[in-house]
Amino acid sequence: MIELERNTFGLYTYYPFDEECHRHHMRIVRINTYSNGNLQYDHLFPPPVRNFHGCTLNLCLRVAHPVVLDFRGNRNDPKDLQGFDRLFGIEADIFRNLAKAMNFRVDISIPEEISTIGGHNDSTGCFAELASGRSDVAIGSLTISYGLRDVFSYSISYHQSPFVFIVRRGLHFGPMKQLAQAFCGSVWLAIGVCCVGGMIFIRLVIRHANPSTCEKLIGNPRRSDCTSLIITMMGNPLQVLPRRNSARLLLMAWLLATLVLRSAYQSKLFDTLRTSQRMPVPNSIAGLVENKYILLADRYVNFYPENMTLIVLNVAERYRFVQNSESIRFATFSMLDTLTWHNQLNWNTSRLTYIPEPIYLMQVSMFFKKHSILRSIFNYRIQQLMGAGITSHIAQKHVVKKFQGMNERLQRLPAISSNMLSGLYLLYAFLMAVACLLFALELLAHRNLRVKRLIDWMHLVERA
Structure with a gap:
């Protein structure tokens, strides 16, 4: 005025x-x-702009598969960067409807650098193009959750998706932990306490009890080897059985207990090897930190420890690292819709799932230069599309909800492979090495008196 x-x-x-x-x-x-x-006229405000009369808007595009955009063309070809023929995705369809309703065309630019908002004219990517005036509109999974969003103008939110941590389900345990997984820690502790307690009991009886009492409780002290507890537990027979009934009852009780333990261990170990899930997936962000997951990210974030973060710029590379990690605990983050798209394309091979606790809710919007007149124009048309249910219909077309349920998806049980039995091979090699060492000591005992005394002490054989 x-x-x-x-x-x-x-x-x-x-x-x-x-x-x-x-x-x-x-x-x-x-x-x-x-x-x-x-x-002079009855209206105070001008009629809103509803028609661009075929004029061209400069559109800055941030490719973010697949929820927002997918550009299928040559980024260096000016012809491919004009129009909507090579744009696909939720935001592409929404923007195509807006262009048809408001009668405008587009020239597309796709910056190589990451789009971040800076507070002192140091923005990058699409935000740098908006600040310099080279672009009128910026789209591509740009969210109003950014901390410095007030540096630019932005439209109302027309799509929402949780921002979540992505992990691999079914991580393999290490070789020895795979064997130990058959029993929980409390069961292993009880077995260890029984073995150690039995060994101490045998030693005390031999050292402090008279020969008759010792024979009643554990049998002949010359034949009572503490390692017999371990030998019988592994299913090997004893060479000499005790003559007294009381000692035989104790031996029979121990044999029954070890039989139950061996049978339970074999069945639990087989079940552990045949199930697809190895390592349980954490249910919260605190669980990721507690289990020492390494976060793959394009930047350091304030919701995860910096010393547990590894910088990987490309989101496809981050997904590949997490998918291929067999024993290393890797995690990354993205929109849940991005994970849905990945699982939909790789449904038979994908092992990626998400942590139920979201980081925050991503509200996708278009960005404009500060105080741009385009903001109110686009908001009016976006509200019309949302009121007609067009935006939700477009989202359902590109994001199939059933592919989000990777946590509940039933998978065919894989065959037992050599990798699953690597711990068994390692333990067998260790036992064979110990057996060879003991055999070498036995041979050496025939020539060395000190070695013979050591072997006799280990077997509790008293010299006459």
Whole structure:
């Protein structure tokens, strides 16, 4: 509004393009005149801009598979960067509907660098193009959850998706832990306490009890080897059985207990090897930190420890690292819809799932230069599309919800492979090495008196 003369004011508006769609020549039009308390026309505000008359808007695109955009063309070819023929995805379809309703065309630019908002003219990617005026609109999974979003103008949110941590389900345990997984820690502790307690009991009886009492409790002290507890537990027979019934009852009770333990261990070990899930997936962000997951990210974030973060810029590379990690605990983050798209494309091979606790809710919007006139124009049309259910229909077309349920998906049990039995091979090699060492000591005992005394002490054989 400008004062033309005393008590006379002119009301003006402007249009972002002139009649020939020249971008740098705004068209200024006087829409009304206020004079002596009266308006020349009844309307105070100009009619909203609803038609761009085929003019071209510069669109900055951030490719973010697949929820927002997928550009299928040559980024260096100017012809491929004009129009919507090579744009696919939720935001592409929404923007295509807006272009049809408001009658405009687009010239697309796709920056190579990451799009981040800076507070002192140091923005990058699409935000740098908005700040410099090279682009009018920026789209591509840009969210109003950014901390410095007020540096630019943005539209209302037309799509939402949780931002979650992505992990691999069914991580393999290490070789020895795979064997130990058959029993929980408390069961292993009870077995160890029984073995150690039995060995101590045998030693105390041999050392402090008289021969008759010793024979009643554990049998002949010359034949009572502490390692017999371990030998019988592994299913090997004893060479000499005790003669007294009391000692035989104790031996029978121990043999029954070890039989139950061996049978239970074999069945539990087989079940551990045949199930697809090895390592349980944490249910919270705190569980990731507690289990020492290494976060693969394009930047350091304030919701995960920096010393447990590894920088990997490409999101496809981050997904590949997490998918291929067999024993290392890797995690990354992305929109849940991005994970859904990946699982849909790789349904037979994907092992990626998500942590139920979300980081935050991503609200996708279009960004404009600060105080851009385009913001109100686009908001009006976006509200119309949302009210008609078009935006939700587009989202359902591109994001199939059933592929989000990777946590509940039933998978065919894989065959037992050599990798699953690597711990068994390692333990067998260790036992064979110990057996060879003991055999070498036995041979050496025939030539060395000290070695013979050591072997006799290990077997509790008293010299006559």
